[in-house]
Amino acid sequence: MELKDIDLNLLVIFQQLLVDRRVSKVASSLGLSQPGVSNALARLRKLTDDPLFLRTPNGMEPTPYAQQLAEPTARALQVIHAAINSKASFDPATSKRAFTVGMTDIGEIYFLPRLMKEIARVAPNVSLSTVRNTAVNLQDEMEAGHVNLAIGLLPQLKAGYFQRRLFRQHYVCMFRRDHPLDGRKKVSLDDFSAADHVVVVSDGTGHGKADEFLDRKKIMRKVVLTVPHYVAVGHILHDSDLVATVPERLAQALARPFELSYVRHPAKLPEIAINLFWHGRFHKDPAIAWLRSLIIGIYGEGGPA
Known part of the structure; x- marks a missing residue:
């Protein structure tokens, strides 16, 4: 007999028969019909090639083979029940995750x-x-x-x-305080194009779409520096007259530590x-x-x- 041939519900009924010893009581305990329990017992008998339970004046008495199966079946069902009903918990106060x-x-x-x-x-x-x-x-x-x-x-x-x-978030233009563009409420496309720029090529992040948009709209920039990441932009802008196109939340994080200013981008770049x-x-x-x-x-x- 292979495990694939066994319906788990049959083992549940078998276990309940060991406890209740009467088909009618098992049916009541499990919410099944008496014919349903009898049919399940018949299927189990066929699978195990053993009568499993014999009718006596005291109810259904297990055969020696059924008694042999009782303990491992109960243990297996208990393990399955515990696994299904247990939910892993997480306590942040004590966890070392x-x-x-x-x-x-x-x-x-x-x-x-x-x-x-x-x-x-x-x-x-x-x-x-x-x-x-x-x-x-x-x-x-x-x-x-x-x-x-x-x-x-x-x-x-x-x-x-x-x-x-x-x-x-939006993209913004960022530059050092006291930059020629500083103090303006907005920067024109002409001013943007005339400035010297640092460009970040951040492959695989989606931020390259801003550069693609500027190229597609034929918005010119004088790019004098290209870097592969944003981490140095604050230092670069602080000590130069360069302008960078950066996400607004990054500008918020860099503005105070590096004494930088930023304004809404003059190109209508898509939101991120x-x-x-x-x-x-x-x-x-x-x-x-x-x-x-x-x-x-x-x-x-x-x-x-």
């Missing part, structure tokens, strides 16, 4: 200071690591559980992933939707659900994506 989150250098600048402060307050033993979204095969790493969450503008994460919109992503395999993981809720609570705006 280590999480890995995929994000860009913009994300590290904008999200990590407040997020780590809140983690230290509510989950002092929890640790966090980040990986650059472009440095790993994010889809494979998240599916395998090596990366728990990802934050950003990540159009490549589609089938199999959940996402929650955190916020939308920054989302939180997680793989469907881990949708009900209580620890990951906790971290999701924490991030959404701090940074979330509006409804789901």
Whole structure:
């Protein structure tokens, strides 16, 4: 006999017969009809090639083979029941869980200071690591559980992933305080085109669409510096007359520390939707659900994506 031939419900009925010893009582206990119980017993007898229970004046008495099956069957059903009904719990106050989150250098600048402060307050033993979204095969790493969450503008994460919109933002023009463009409420396209620019080529993040839009609209820039990430932009702008096109939340994070100013971008660049992503395999993981809720609570705006 193979396990594929056994209906688990038959074992439930078998176990109840061991307890109640009467077909009518088993039917009442399990909410079944008496013919249904009798039919199940007949199927079990055929599968085991044993009568299993014999009618006596005291009820259905188990055969020696049924008695042999009683203890392992009860143990197996108990294990299955416990596994199905147990839900893993997560207590942030005592957990030592280590999480890995995929994000860009913009994300590290904008999200990590407040997020780590809140983690230290509510989950002092929890640790966090980040990986650059472009440095790993994010889809494979998240599916395998090596990366728990990802934050950003990540159009490549589609089938199999959940996402929650955190916020939308605009692009802005950023430059040092006392720059020739500083103090204006808005910058014209002519002023934008005449300035010297630093351009960030951030492959795989979706931010390249801003450059594509400017090229498509034939909005000229004098690009004198190109860098592969945003992390140095604050330092570069602070000590130069260069102008950068950056997301608004990054500008907010850099303005005070690097004494920078920013204005709404003169080109009507499309808004950016920054989302939180997680793989469907881990949708009900209580620890990951906790971290999701924490991030959404701090940074979330509006409804789901």
